Amino acid sequence: MRYVIAGIVAFVTGSYVKTTLIMIKKQTRFIKAHIPTEKCEICGRERIAKTLIKGEKEIPREILGNCKECGKLVCNDCGHLCAECGGIVCKNCAHYDEKTDKYYCKEHIPKAGGCFIATAAYGTPFEPKIDVFRDFRDEVLVRYRLGRGFISLYYSPSPPIANVISKHEWMRCIIREMILEPLLKILSKNKYK
Numbered sequence: 001m002r003y004v005i006a007g008i009v010a011f012v013t014g015s016y017v018k019t020t021l022i023m024i025k026k027q028t029r030f031i032k033a034h035i036p037t038e039k040c041e042i043c044g045r046e047r048i049a050k051t052l053i054k055g056e057k058e059i060p061r062e063i064l065g066n067c068k069e070c071g072k073l074v075c076n077d078c079g080h081l082c083a084e085c086g087g088i089v090c091k092n093c094a095h096y097d098e099k100t101d102k103y104y105c106k107e108h109i110p111k112a113g114g115c116f117i118a119t120a121a122y123g124t125p126f127e128p129k130i131d132v133f134r135d136f137r138d139e140v141l142v143r144y145r146l147g148r149g150f151i152s153l154y155y156s157p158s159p160p161i162a163n164v165i166s167k168h169e170w171m172r173c174i175i176r177e178m179i180l181e182p183l184l185k186i187l188s189k190n191k192y193k
Helices: 002-035 116-122 128-139 147-154 159-167 169-189
Strands: 037-039 047-048 052-054 056-060 063-066 073-075 079-081 086-090 093-095 102-104
Touching: 063 079, 063 086, 116 128, 116 159, 116 169, 128 169, 147 159, 159 169
Parallel strands: none
Antiparallel strands: 037 047, 052 056, 063 073, 079 086, 093 102
8 A cells, every 4th residue: 555655656756746747848938039149259159139028027138239340240248339329349359448447449559658668769659650560459459458558668668768759860860760660560460550
């Protein structure tokens, strides 16, 4: 008799559990089928495309939209809003400014001060060759932590060095011919012309 009762309890419990699991699976399938999702082109994860409201519960959207620079569809984790224009930029195209702690699109990057040593060596901040160095700083160096560290390291001692260079023509010539011109050739071989 014990075995029969135990068998019936196991059967009833087993069928009840089985039915509950099937209903949960059906409910989960139903919910997933009706939530609009899109795939982030940066991280590759499926994300919720629209804000959903179910009763009093709100499910926020996880897709920001298309990056204004490269056009890729990005999620909240992989994209940022430009602090200037509010446009969407993916983490690959966004330019982070440490001073303001904000992200910017390519056309709204805050312009930093001049390249002190190059300005001193060429004698004017309006020399077109200096723009190559500025572009390299603004388009490449600011994207990487090591590059931003180099920029910080460069800007702290360079004003007094530039002041000394600007007062001596022989120093200007040496800096120009032995450092800046070779660097300019290297950078010009890339897209920084």
